[in-house]
Amino acid sequence: MQQASHRVAIVTGASSGIGQATARHLARVGYQVFGTSRRPAGNGGQPFEMLALNVTSDDSVEALVREVMRRAGRIDLLVNNAGFGVAPAAAEESSLDQARAIFDTNFFGLVRMTRAVAPHMRAQGSGHIINIGSVLGFLPMPYMALYSASKHAVAGYSEALDHELRTMGVRVSVVEPAYINTPFDANLMAPDAPLAAYRAICEKVEQRVRQVLVGADGPEVVAEIIVKAAGARKHQLRYAPGLAKRMRLLRRYAPASVLDAGVRKDLRLEG
Template sequence: MSNNNKRVALITGASSGIGEATAERLAKAGYRVFGTSRRAAPGAGQRLFEMLPLDVNSDDSVEALVQEVMRRAGRIDLLVNNAGFGVAPAGAEEVSIEQAKSIFETNFFGVLRLTRAVVPYMRQQGSGRILNIGSVLGFLPMPYGALYAASKHAIAGYSESLDHELRTRGIRVSVIEPAYTKTPFDANMLEADAKLDEYHANRATVNKRIQEVMANAQPPSVVADTVLKAATAAHPKHRYTPEGLASRLRFLRRFAPAGIVDAALRKDLRLDDNPAPHSR
């Protein structure tokens, strides 16, 4: 199939991990894929998709990217908002307002920028699909990960609301909510800038537990398969959870009593419910 007859997909954060796996999966499924990265990605010549530079925190960079994709392909049928970064375990009190803003700047407002830039072209086409990579933390709490969880809750609410606004224009919006996924994601995690001794023990406990789970986490290909399923669904859903842990957590959140979910979460993270002694 020539490039002129292929559906066109734009994927942010495609230099590694979920973004790269998704770009490769869509390319194999027949899409013409444009991936993005802030820096030049190694091995670009061996990839099945084209790579373009993008800083999701810059209005000018986003506009330039979308214009370049339109120049090359003439349309955008699928936008996958994947770019984002993680936050190392820390109490919410240990994250400054400036850091909180930086988390939302990339993880939420980056999604907003790309979506706002692409939607006008999809409206002109009368069709399109937008898939935002969220997390199970978009429907579950995360002790010692409150700001990251907040950004993913924001994506979930934005995605569902936007879908209602755009579906009469032939555009559908869904959020993909994976659980732990084995990627280089944690290599660039943001460390809290106002750490307190009061949180040291629990912070270390949660971090240890996360490392244990990550050792057996699913590969990003599982998420990529879910993205393809959502992209091609005749009747798309608001939310998609990949098979495995994410689907089990979604089931528990939906059907289990809140107290059971709360207790299970604390038990899994090894959090002690006994109050700490007051310091003087």
């Protein structure tokens, strides 16, 4: 892994969880790191600076990037981590407004940041954009349809974008973790159009998910992969840390019927 030498990084959603761990690790290997949050409350003793950012606002995104360029003069690494989780719910239990809200943060927020940062990376002829996806971006989970869809969008966007930017010295990667025990999972968005028909099964699925999260890896596992990707001499498009690596192998090589049965068995679903 290459050691950073006055390289500048932006990490969105850095107030806790994966974002905070990533910002901390990047600072330790020499990056000048700007973490972001909607309501930053100082750096809390962390080795990086926190700035305000709402990824759903064009004006906020543009202001953040201008401020980083004013202070640092360049951007070498963008980690698009900002996003929120969704409590297990049937696809039809979320209104179109809620579906748009999920995509506005988890996907379009990433697009806004990329559009604001990419011109600076192109101008300097170098840079790396690392998008935080999810195992659900390649292995959809029942009762997480909209979240899975937003992470599929992240994966597809990342792969296409890497093709577009590599001739200009800029590379793109997507990191797709599985269950990670973080505060991100403590405040999941509930469906805004709940239906009694799904109540019992969704409660069972949510209970199972929370059981798995208790024993899941912490955010440091993902942060270490991100730092590895940022400093790698040989580019890699996709990273699947921890359990996600095994799940990716299953997705690639296991028969569809076996994988389907395994998903339902793990979530205690009938049929």
